[in-house]
Every structure is written in C-alpha cells, then in structure tokens.
Amino acid sequence: MKNKLVTVLFGAALVLGACGGNDGNESGESAAVDPDKVFQNSCASCHGGNLEGRGNAPGLADVGSRLSEDEIHDIIQNGQNGMPPGLIKGEELEAVTKWLAEKK
Secondary structure (H helix, E strand, O other), X not given: OHHHHHHHHHHHHHHHHHOOOOOOOOOOOOOOOOHHHHHHHHOHHHHOOOOOOEOOEOOOXXXXXXXXXXXXXXXXXXXXXXXXXXXXXXXXXXXXXXXXXXXX
C-alpha cells in the first residue's frame, strides 16, 4: 500500500513539474505584458495618455527618433531630471522600452 502511494505521489510530482516550463516562449518574455497598459498606469499621469507630455515631463510621441532603445531603458531605470528611477521594472521595463523606441 505504501509503495503504491509513493508511486502515485512521485508520478504526480513529475507531471506537475513538467507543467512549469516557459510556455513555449524561448526568450522567457511574457506575452502577457501590455506596454500601453503599463504606460497608462505608470507614466501617463506625467507624460500624458497620448504621449503628449505635461508640465515638465516631455512628450514621448516621437521619443524613438530622439533616443536609442538603450537610452530610453537607462532613463526609465535610473531616472532623469524630475523623473524618479525605477517606476517600471523587469519585463514591464523591457516591454515599455521597446514600445517607446518604436515611437518615431
């Protein structure tokens, strides 16, 4: 009886462990990140919902033509002028950076 229970538990652990992969996305990035939604939640209050800029925060509608993707990433990660660092992190930072770099 104990052997059967151990066998069932071991088999269940193997099956459940196999389900924890990266869902076929080899890069490891989550397809669930919506950069526009992240921007609206974290950045739009200063940069405007349409990327038009507000007050001292610059417009970002054409930021990709002014800054490289690396420069955009650095500014979001480390802050600049009145912008505080670290407002977006991880895969959200990567997704928003790429999204903004395409704004030309």
